[in-house]
Amino acid sequence: MNLVIVGISDCRLSNRPDDALVTYALGSCVAVAIHDPVARVGGLLHIMLPESAIGPEKARQSPFMFVDTGVPLLFRSAYELGAEKRRLTVWIAGGAQVMNDNGAFDIGRRNCLAVRKILWRAGVLIHGEETGGCASRTVRLEVGTGRFWLRGAGETERELAASKRGAEWPSRS
Amino acid sequence: MPEGEQEKAIAEGAREVLETMFFAEVLGPAPAEAVLEDERWVRLEFQGNPPGRLSVGVSAPAARRMAADFLGVEDAEALSEAQVGEVLCELANMIGGSILSRLESETIFDLGRPEAAASAPEEAGAGVVCCRFDLGDGMLAVRLAMRGG
Amino acid sequence: MAFAILIVDDSPAMRSFIRRVMDLSGLEVSSCLEASNGEEALDVLRRHWVDAVLTDINMPCMNGEQFVRRLGEDAVLKSVPVLVVSTDATDVRIRRMLELGVRGYLKKPFSPEVLREELERVLEGSDA
Numbered sequence: 001m002n003l004v005i006v007g008i009s010d011c012r013l014s015n016r017p018d019d020a021l022v023t024y025a026l027g028s029c030v031a032v033a034i035h036d037p038v039a040r041v042g043g044l045l046h047i048m049l050p051e052s053a054i055g056p057e058k059a060r061q062s063p064f065m066f067v068d069t070g071v072p073l074l075f076r077s078a079y080e081l082g083a084e085k086r087r088l089t090v091w092i093a094g095g096a097q098v099m100n101d102n103g104a105f106d107i108g109r110r111n112c113l114a115v116r117k118i119l120w121r122a123g124v125l126i127h128g129e130e131t132g133g134c135a136s137r138t139v140r141l142e143v144g145t146g147r148f149w150l151r152g153a154g155e156t157e158r159e160l161a162a163s164k165r166g167a168e169w170p171s172r173s
Numbered sequence: 174m175p176e177g178e179q180e181k182a183i184a185e186g187a188r189e190v191l192e193t194m195f196f197a198e199v200l201g202p203a204p205a206e207a208v209l210e211d212e213r214w215v216r217l218e219f220q221g222n223p224p225g226r227l228s229v230g231v232s233a234p235a236a237r238r239m240a241a242d243f244l245g246v247e248d249a250e251a252l253s254e255a256q257v258g259e260v261l262c263e264l265a266n267m268i269g270g271s272i273l274s275r276l277e278s279e280t281i282f283d284l285g286r287p288e289a290a291a292s293a294p295e296e297a298g299a300g301v302v303c304c305r306f307d308l309g310d311g312m313l314a315v316r317l318a319m320r321g322g
Numbered sequence: 323m324a325f326a327i328l329i330v331d332d333s334p335a336m337r338s339f340i341r342r343v344m345d346l347s348g349l350e351v352s353s354c355l356e357a358s359n360g361e362e363a364l365d366v367l368r369r370h371w372v373d374a375v376l377t378d379i380n381m382p383c384m385n386g387e388q389f390v391r392r393l394g395e396d397a398v399l400k401s402v403p404v405l406v407v408s409t410d411a412t413d414v415r416i417r418r419m420l421e422l423g424v425r426g427y428l429k430k431p432f433s434p435e436v437l438r439e440e441l442e443r444v445l446e447g448s449d450a
Contacts, residue, residue, distance in 0.1 A: 117196030120245050125346050126435050193431035259335040267430045270409020284380045
């Protein structure tokens with residue numbers, strides 16, 4: 001497998017089946033991974049901050065740094081490679097709280113909210129999510145298979161399935 | 174009820190609703206001197222143990238932005254006043270449920286129908302708890318008045 | 323296999339939210355019917371078959387608990403799976419709705435993804 005490394009404030013796409021897109025050290029940053037199993041196109045974005053309004057010039061130079069400029073560009077780039085919105089599987093990971101100051105610099109939570117909002121507004125549901133907590137994460141998307149792998153600090157790698165947070169499933173006695 | 178329990182329930186309840194379905198962050202308590210301007214209020218009565226009234230107020234520009242985010246609409250200005258009002262009613266309904274579930278988990282409570290209020294609530298004094306939150310582009314106020322016990 | 327769903331909630335905003343999740347879910351929903359309380363919902367069900375019902379609890383005229391109780395009294399309607407979607411998450415209410423045979427209980431607020439997963443689970447278990 002050919003590893004394609006995605007840096008901080010970076011984004012990579014591929015339609016080569018042997019490629020795996022990987023990004024490391026997701027602390028408060030959020031990774032957005034998308035995959036079209038029919039076109040066999042995958043994309044991985046590593047975002048640092050929620051809103052480009054704090055630095056419009058910076059956003060022009062480095063659009064993948066911000067949620068509101070990076071996410072649309074990720075999707076548009078995937079469409080250019082033949083991906084279709086309705087076929088896309090989407091994962092998000094990261095958004096940990098890395099500064100211990102009672103949430104005053106809670107960039108992780110803000111990044112997660114911004115990503116979830118922009119995806120909802122764009123009409124895209126999330127297939128799998130692992131966000132929050134305090135630990136750094138590494139994620140990997142296999143372009144050929146569409147499998148998404150995640151590893152927390154000190155853990156072994158595991159595949160990320162669809163999340164099931166929040167539902168009250170009544171247990172029958 | 175231990176002191177501070179209602180404030181805690183309001184803060185946790187409001188944050189949970191705003192983050193989960195409105196994708197909005199609560200930046201923290203609003204500054205004490207801040208005034209809720211150009212606001213929209215919704216109130217609802219609830220039956221429970223004890224019964225009471227909940228009022229939720231939002232600065233108008235923030236209310237419109239939140240309604241667009243809830244409905245997944247890109248252009249907030251395209252929403253009608255009625256649509257914004259309907260979303261605010263549901264916001265109040267969910268904040269009410271979220272708070273009361275934290276305070277009255279052992280007993281049934283019935284939330285009444287949320288209704289737009291022409292002005293800010295007047296109740297004040299003992300038994301009324303009011304919390305205000307900074308939304309960045311406006312303020313959210315939650316006023317909880319529980320009757321008797 | 324395309325599904326017909328009935329959404330019962332007195333909030334037009336919440337019905338819009340749920341409808342949007344269904345549209346984006348990838349589930350084949352052939353029709354999405356709506357009612358704003360239990361009485362209206364029963365009227366819809368007299369005229370349309372549905373594969374699942376999503377219902378709120380706190381509604382005027384006939385609340386969700388009364389509505390589900392009425393479904394259970396009908397020889398045909400009692401087999402329609404019901405997912406409760408409500409702000410009320412008290413132990414007492416959940417227990418009462420379980421005893422009435424609901425297939426799931428989703429507490430508001432919920433993310434779009436959690437709603438989709440619960441819908442998939444309820445529809446997969448349906449007899450349709």
